[in-house]
Amino acid sequence: MELYTVMNPTVTRRRGTRLTRGAGLVIAAGVLACAALASLAIGARSIPPGDVVHALLHGGSTPDDAIVRGLRVPRTLLGIAVGAALGVGGALMQALTRNPLADPGLLGVNAGASTAVVVALALGLAGAASSVWFAFAGAAIASTAVYAIGSAGRGGATPVRLALAGVAITAALTAIIYGVALTDQRLLQRYDFWAVGSLSGRDRTQLEAVAPFIALGIVLALALARGLNALALGDEAARALGARVGRTRIGGAVAVTLLCGAATAAAGPMYFLGLTVPHAARALCGPDQRWVLSYSALLGAALMLVADVIGRVLVRPGELQAGVMMAVIGTPLFIALVRRKRIAAL
Amino acid sequence: MTVRLGNAVSLRVRARPLVAAAGLTGAVLALAVVAIGTGDFPLAPGTVVGALLGAADPGAELIVRELRAPRVACALLVGGALGLSGALFQSLTRNPLGSPDIVGFPQGASVGALIVITILGGSGAVVSAGALAGGAVTALAVYALAFRHGGTSSYRIVLIGIAISFLLLSIVQYLLARARIEDAQEATRWLLGSLNGRTWEDALPLALALAVLAPLAVPAARVLRALELGDDAAHALGVRVERARLALVGLAVALVSVATVAVGPIGFVALTAPQIARRIARTAGLPLVCAALLGAALTLAADVVGQRLSLPAGVLTGAFGGLYLAWLLTWEWRRG
Numbered sequence: 001m002e003l004y005t006v007m008n009p010t011v012t013r014r015r016g017t018r019l020t021r022g023a024g025l026v027i028a029a030g031v032l033a034c035a036a037l038a039s040l041a042i043g044a045r046s047i048p049p050g051d052v053v054h055a056l057l058h059g060g061s062t063p064d065d066a067i068v069r070g071l072r073v074p075r076t077l078l079g080i081a082v083g084a085a086l087g088v089g090g091a092l093m094q095a096l097t098r099n100p101l102a103d104p105g106l107l108g109v110n111a112g113a114s115t116a117v118v119v120a121l122a123l124g125l126a127g128a129a130s131s132v133w134f135a136f137a138g139a140a141i142a143s144t145a146v147y148a149i150g151s152a153g154r155g156g157a158t159p160v161r162l163a164l165a166g167v168a169i170t171a172a173l174t175a176i177i178y179g180v181a182l183t184d185q186r187l188l189q190r191y192d193f194w195a196v197g198s199l200s201g202r203d204r205t206q207l208e209a210v211a212p213f214i215a216l217g218i219v220l221a222l223a224l225a226r227g228l229n230a231l232a233l234g235d236e237a238a239r240a241l242g243a244r245v246g247r248t249r250i251g252g253a254v255a256v257t258l259l260c261g262a263a264t265a266a267a268g269p270m271y272f273l274g275l276t277v278p279h280a281a282r283a284l285c286g287p288d289q290r291w292v293l294s295y296s297a298l299l300g301a302a303l304m305l306v307a308d309v310i311g312r313v314l315v316r317p318g319e320l321q322a323g324v325m326m327a328v329i330g331t332p333l334f335i336a337l338v339r340r341k342r343i344a345a346l
Numbered sequence: 347m348t349v350r351l352g353n354a355v356s357l358r359v360r361a362r363p364l365v366a367a368a369g370l371t372g373a374v375l376a377l378a379v380v381a382i383g384t385g386d387f388p389l390a391p392g393t394v395v396g397a398l399l400g401a402a403d404p405g406a407e408l409i410v411r412e413l414r415a416p417r418v419a420c421a422l423l424v425g426g427a428l429g430l431s432g433a434l435f436q437s438l439t440r441n442p443l444g445s446p447d448i449v450g451f452p453q454g455a456s457v458g459a460l461i462v463i464t465i466l467g468g469s470g471a472v473v474s475a476g477a478l479a480g481g482a483v484t485a486l487a488v489y490a491l492a493f494r495h496g497g498t499s500s501y502r503i504v505l506i507g508i509a510i511s512f513l514l515l516s517i518v519q520y521l522l523a524r525a526r527i528e529d530a531q532e533a534t535r536w537l538l539g540s541l542n543g544r545t546w547e548d549a550l551p552l553a554l555a556l557a558v559l560a561p562l563a564v565p566a567a568r569v570l571r572a573l574e575l576g577d578d579a580a581h582a583l584g585v586r587v588e589r590a591r592l593a594l595v596g597l598a599v600a601l602v603s604v605a606t607v608a609v610g611p612i613g614f615v616a617l618t619a620p621q622i623a624r625r626i627a628r629t630a631g632l633p634l635v636c637a638a639l640l641g642a643a644l645t646l647a648a649d650v651v652g653q654r655l656s657l658p659a660g661v662l663t664g665a666f667g668g669l670y671l672a673w674l675l676t677w678e679w680r681r682g
Contacts (some may be wrong), residue, residue, distance in 0.1 A: 331510065
């Protein structure tokens with residue numbers, strides 16, 4: 001990556017050594033571990049961390065053990081999977097579109113997956129295993145449409161145009177969702193419950209259905225990292241450097257579909273997580289995608305758990321869904337980015 | 347075409363906008379007759395007109411006058427208000443996207459109404475007040491957040507409006523998910539912008555409000571034409587720019603508020619109607635009368651189609667608006 005470093009001065013300025021970045025990654029993993037412990041300990045019934053560790057290591061049959069192992073472990077694992085998926089998905093979208101405001105929620109990808117899931121529910125294919133395939137199809141169609149609409153015409157895909165394309169697709173898809181859901185009162189209720197984007201009330205089968213796809217998506221994303229680094233120079237420069245631009249783009253689109261479709265199928269539509277996390281990652285480790293994607297996975301998982309835990313604490317004994325918390329956390333960041341003098345292209 | 351009255355008065359009238367307005371009026375009336383005739387008990391257009399004029403059998407007269415006409419009147423009034431409001435907003439911001447839909451007004455109104463319905467347990471006028479407050483606060487917040495270095499830019503308004511809309515959408519979903527089931531049904535009905543079951547009691551206040559607000563569009567149109575020349579030119583023409591702009595924003599907000607409060611958010615009519623009207627009338631600026639007529643036609647058409655599919659009008663205008671926006675992005679902006 002010598003040439004890349006030369007051509008991209010920000011890298012040299014805040015490069016840091018491999019060691020410091022690696023240490024940062026370890027710290028991020030530590031933060032994630034703390035968040036996971038908090039997610040296991042805090043809730044409508046608080047359990048001391050010592051008891052949590054005991055329940056994890058030794059099992060047992062007290063009510064606390066049952067809560068930790070039966071309820072909170074699946075929920076925490078789901079949070080880690082969904083958070084990592086959306087973090088990496090957001091980082092990928094921002095790298096592929098070279099748009100710092102890209103987010104799977106804002107660009108309509110989650111709306112596409114939601115629409116497909118609602119259609120699946122209406123057709124009676126409500127099982128976790130089949131709805132995830134519908135979600136993939138929906139996410140793929142919506143992301144293709146948004147990108148095609150946003151990049152058509154002169155000037156290519158600017159942040160404003162992509163965001164507007166996301167709004168357009170989301171509006172049309174919302175109409176389809178209600179067109180389907182309004183035919184059946186029970187379906188509408190299920191949709192309202194699901195559409196808020198939450199980690200609660202999702203069972204273990206949901207996690208098992210999506211985890212392999214999320215793992216596959218993250219591996220694919222990391223494999224594309226070098227190509228994405230070249231893409232940051234623009235398509236022509238990337239080609240000149242010998243990068244296979246088309247292959248990177250298609251691979252990236254597949255990974256985004258896998259990650260966002262699986263996350264939405266499991267937890268419902270979430271906005272702003274995929275926007276926020278890559279910005280934090282780049283601030284910590286610079287623009288090298290190999291590090292950005294790794295940091296995004298860990299930080300996304302941690303942020304998802306933190307949002308979920310805060311939501312549980314704020315309105316105890318009820319809860320504020322993680323999706324709502326993410327929107328509350330992410331919107332100020334988005335607005336701060338927009339208010340900066342110029343939206344730096346990635 | 348120039349019209350002269352003696353030597354003192356001469357008016358320059360462009361034929362195309364007049365013809366367009368006349369044609370749209372005819373289309374709206376025809377659509378209204380079709381809409382009144384459509385339903386479980388279909389009526390021929392002749393019967394509908396007869397019943398409206400009081401020359402049909404009592405059964406048809408009851409159906410037309412008491413059941414179907416108020417709904418159609420509501421659709422026309424709401425659509426007209428939205429079209430006019432959208433034209434004012436878009437002229438002021440000089441941006442085809444400067445519509446209440448983009449700055450989060452409907453989403454803010456939804457949150458306000460939902461808070462009243464699901465948390466405070468209110469109904470009727472209180473819901474309207476909540477919606478009004480929510481919409482106004484949201485629009486103000488978006489403009490305030492987009493304001494930087496003494497001005498707003500359209501891309502900041504658009505992006506911040508989108509972000510705030512998604513935040514409010516999350517809050518709407520949260521409020522719906524935690525609501526009691528009857529409240530959630532009531533709320534969903536309001537959120538989707540339905541014209542179902544409207545009576546004259548709904549239509550009359552709406553008509554009164556518009557009777558006050560719509561005539562204000564006549565002086566507004568004059569000021570707008572001056573403002574379209576740029577602030578300096580408008581100032582030279584004797585327009586007090588800042589005051590005029592504030593008054594126009596007030597009028598536009600009042601119009602969209604009246605419409606939203608009456609039937610819930612009917613999305614994207616304010617965005618699409620003025621632009622389509624401009625293309626039909628082929629004017630440089632946005633023709634206010636044509637925009638209002640087209641808004642009325644779009645809303646009524648959405649309601650008629652929605653009745654067939656048993657969907658609320660707001661869902662159909664949302665779909666239409668999304669497709670329009672996609673078309674705008676792919677084809678119009680291609681030309682630059």
